[in-house]
Amino acid sequence: xxxxxxxxxxxxxxxxxxxxxxxxxxxxxxxxxxxxxxxxxxxxxxxxxxxxxxxxxxxxxxxxxxxxxxxxxxxxxxxxxxxxxxxxxxxxxxxxxxxxxxxxxxxxxxxxxxxxxxxxxxxxxxxxxxxxxxxxxxxxxxxxxxxxxxxxxxxxxxxxxxxxxxxxxxxxxxxxxxxxxxxxxxxxxxxxxxxxxxxxxxxxxxxxxxxxxxxxxxxxxxxxxxxxxxxxxxxxxxxxxxxxxxxxxxxxxxxxxxxxxxxxxxxxxxxxxxxxxxxxxxxxxxxxxxxxxxxxxxxxxxxxxxxxxxxxxxxxxxxxxxxxxxxxxxxxxxxxxxxxxxxxxxxxxxxxxxxxxxxxxxxxxxxx
Amino acid sequence: xxxxxxxxxxxxxxxxxxxxxxxxxxxxxxxxxxxxxxxxxxxxxxxxxxxxxxxxxxxxxxxxxxxxxxxxxxxxxxxxxxxxxxxxxxxxxxxxxxxxxxxxxxxxxxxxxxxxxxxxxxxxxxxxxxxxxxxxxxxxxxxxxxxxxxxxxxxxxxxxxxxxxxxxxxxxxxxxxxxxxxxxxxxxxxxxxxxxxxxxxxxxxxxxxxxxxxxxxxxxxxxxxxxxxxxxxxxxxxxxxxxxxxxxxxxxxxxxxxxxxxxxxxxxxxxxxxxxxxxxxxxxxxxxxxxxxxxxxxxxxxxxxxxxxxxxxxxxxxxxxxxxxxxxxxxxxxxxxxxxxxxxxxxxxxxxxxxxxxxxxxxxxxx
Numbered sequence: 001x002x003x004x005x006x007x008x009x010x011x012x013x014x015x016x017x018x019x020x021x022x023x024x025x026x027x028x029x030x031x032x033x034x035x036x037x038x039x040x041x042x043x044x045x046x047x048x049x050x051x052x053x054x055x056x057x058x059x060x061x062x063x064x065x066x067x068x069x070x071x072x073x074x075x076x077x078x079x080x081x082x083x084x085x086x087x088x089x090x091x092x093x094x095x096x097x098x099x100x101x102x103x104x105x106x107x108x109x110x111x112x113x114x115x116x117x118x119x120x121x122x123x124x125x126x127x128x129x130x131x132x133x134x135x136x137x138x139x140x141x142x143x144x145x146x147x148x149x150x151x152x153x154x155x156x157x158x159x160x161x162x163x164x165x166x167x168x169x170x171x172x173x174x175x176x177x178x179x180x181x182x183x184x185x186x187x188x189x190x191x192x193x194x195x196x197x198x199x200x201x202x203x204x205x206x207x208x209x210x211x212x213x214x215x216x217x218x219x220x221x222x223x224x225x226x227x228x229x230x231x232x233x234x235x236x237x238x239x240x241x242x243x244x245x246x247x248x249x250x251x252x253x254x255x256x257x258x259x260x261x262x263x264x265x266x267x268x269x270x271x272x273x274x275x276x277x278x279x280x281x282x283x284x285x286x287x288x289x290x291x292x293x294x295x296x297x298x299x300x301x302x303x304x305x306x307x308x309x310x311x312x313x314x315x316x317x318x319x320x321x322x323x324x325x326x327x328x329x330x331x332x333x334x335x336x337x338x339x340x341x342x343x344x345x346x347x348x349x350x351x352x353x354x355x356x357x358x359x360x361x362x363x364x365x366x367x368x
Numbered sequence: 369x370x371x372x373x374x375x376x377x378x379x380x381x382x383x384x385x386x387x388x389x390x391x392x393x394x395x396x397x398x399x400x401x402x403x404x405x406x407x408x409x410x411x412x413x414x415x416x417x418x419x420x421x422x423x424x425x426x427x428x429x430x431x432x433x434x435x436x437x438x439x440x441x442x443x444x445x446x447x448x449x450x451x452x453x454x455x456x457x458x459x460x461x462x463x464x465x466x467x468x469x470x471x472x473x474x475x476x477x478x479x480x481x482x483x484x485x486x487x488x489x490x491x492x493x494x495x496x497x498x499x500x501x502x503x504x505x506x507x508x509x510x511x512x513x514x515x516x517x518x519x520x521x522x523x524x525x526x527x528x529x530x531x532x533x534x535x536x537x538x539x540x541x542x543x544x545x546x547x548x549x550x551x552x553x554x555x556x557x558x559x560x561x562x563x564x565x566x567x568x569x570x571x572x573x574x575x576x577x578x579x580x581x582x583x584x585x586x587x588x589x590x591x592x593x594x595x596x597x598x599x600x601x602x603x604x605x606x607x608x609x610x611x612x613x614x615x616x617x618x619x620x621x622x623x624x625x626x627x628x629x630x631x632x633x634x635x636x637x638x639x640x641x642x643x644x645x646x647x648x649x650x651x652x653x654x655x656x657x658x659x660x661x662x663x664x665x666x667x668x669x670x671x672x673x674x675x676x677x678x679x680x681x682x683x684x685x686x687x688x689x690x691x692x693x694x695x696x697x698x699x700x701x702x703x704x705x706x707x708x709x710x711x712x713x714x715x716x717x718x719x720x721x722x723x724x725x726x727x728x729x730x731x732x733x734x735x
Contacts, residue, residue: 040521042443044522075410076474082412154385
């Protein structure tokens with residue numbers, strides 16, 4: 001099982017960029033396999049932070065989680081990721097998604113603030129990147145992406161892994177069809193829901209003649225771990241609230257998705273969803289107000305997060321791993337700490353997560 | 369005098385990115401103040417290389433030399449530069465030009481391969497960057513640049529420096545008006561020509577009420593230095609030929625409305641012969657063309673020879689152009705005996721170190 005740390009920089013992070021590099025180093029030390037850098041527009045630049053993290057570490061793989069095919073021209077994305085891979089061979093992943101659920105969008109011609117045909121856009125961007133990494137001159141007139149004789153002027157690593165983050169059915173199928181790493185972006189850790197997602201992934205894989213096991217599958221899970229159980233579960237509530245809004249299609253950008261149907265397994269009272277949707281802006285408020293946090297019961301919290309002391313988290317992760325044997329990695333979303341001491345809180349959480357990784361590795365899988 | 373090492377990656381550079389970073393470290397050790405990273409499309413990515421160079425060095429300033437406002441969204445460029453600045457403690461410089469003289473243009477909506485209104489585009493990009501670095505939320509529906517509610521989610525440094533590279537009169541004026549560092553991008557080293565350019569810069573500065581001395585001025589010169597004087601002067605003929613083609617507007621991407629400087633004195637037969645050479649696709653200048661460039665012509669377009677004689681020439685330039693505060697060296701190493709480009713740069717950096725030391729030891733009076 002591969003463990004990925006995410007997701008900095010994020011809401012509430014207002015520390016210097018070099019502190020992210022320090023955290024990447026700590027993640028490497030405690031046993032994470034990968035370090036994911038977010039690409040929120042106008043936050044610390046993703047490629048810049050990735051480069052700094054690569055140069056500040058020795059072993060850990062660094063990925064974008066995720067960039068999109070609109071705001072940076074895919075031929076330049078290909079070039080930037082190839083440059084990083086040249087600096088740190090074998091340690092770079094291009095993580096892509098549709099970019100449709102971002103809180104701040106960049107005005108990009110010709111779409112303005114719209115992001116049309118995200119599945120097609122990701123497909124075309126991946127095509128362009130892979131062809132350029134092979135050294136091909138790429139002239140391409142797609143529905144969204146257009147390039148004219150784009151050819152790298154340096155030798156690139158041709159097999160830079162591409163991760164596709166997917167929640168919608170069509171994106172899950174696309175990921176199964178073309179991604180080196182399928183990223184199940186839903187934070188809803190219900191096993192049946194993830195099985196539904198995997199069914200779409202394998203449908204896409206089948207379409208492309210790919211066998212299960214030919215590509216990796218990461219599941220995205222909120223893990224809030226602390227030696228203080230109360231603290232872990234308190235912090236987990238913000239991410240749980242965010243996940244509820246996404247899953248229920250009740251968040252600003254989810255509401256605009258025509259392809260989203262809330263999973264049948266989601267069991268959150270309507271009044272909780274309504275309260276979260278109307279009384280909290282997850283994109284701008286780093287903290288979940290106490291009265292809303294109190295509405296999230298322990299049962300609801302356990303549907304959406306892994307939260308507790310290290311032993312407890314290991315048990316829950318092991319249960320997920322045993323029930324989802326196709327999953328090859330966990331992307332760990334740590335709840336955002338208090339902004340005033342973000343880096344210090346992250347350090348504590350990473351150290352605790354290091355214990356979880358060690359304990360998890362020491363436990364035999366039921367399905368081995 | 370501030371010394372900037374430019375222009376990697378470039379035509380002929382096919383070494384790993386790590387060697388480029390290594391050269392930045394060596395440039396720092398050799399006494400360079402700045403390291404310019406080019407933004408030629410589909411070469412190693414400018415911002416990734418800049419970040420790597422900043423991470424590997426401790427005092428060297430690193431600049432884009434130069435990026436442009438069309439393909440890279442200016443609001444994202446502002447965020448990237450602010451991130452580099454944050455990582456490096458203020459050592460990143462946003463060098464920007466219009467990108468109209470690049471042969472590998474990225475097809476970008478809505479302009480395709482065109483790059484309309486370059487001066488306005490640079491003005492708008494600078495405006496967006498500075499406002500974002502001040503922490504403002506920026507919405508701009510400009511002639512070229514469109515930005516909607518762009519606000520940095522972290523603290524930028526309001527005085528992150530901007531360098532504007534300029535050759536045309538209007539861009540020179542804009543640079544004088546706005547830039548922290550005016551970069552005279554012409555390779556034509558004729559003092560009278562530079563004075564004409566400086567007059568344009570002054571016009572722009574006066575328009576903005578800026579006093580001379582309140583901003584830096586860099587000149588750009590190809591430079592080949594070696595203990596083997598002949599080898600250095602041979603190597604310098606290629607960039608000199610490029611300078612001749614640019615200055616005479618014989619390059620296929622020559623600036624619109626470019627007028628040949630009155631000081632230009634290269635014989636028409638030489639210009640005509642050189643214009644049959646495509647410097648963007650042919651790394652070598654054919655020997656028969658190189659021979660057409662006399663020593664006098666070469667000295668107008670390049671700094672070439674031993675460290676000592678190049679230093680003397682630089683001191684002379686400093687005395688005659690006291691407004692100039694920096695030199696961007698377009699380094700062209702002699703590659704004798706099949707030497708690789710990287711090794712050539714390493715050798716030449718040792719000679720440049722000597723040259724810089726000599727120049728710095730000679731006090732120059734400023735106006």
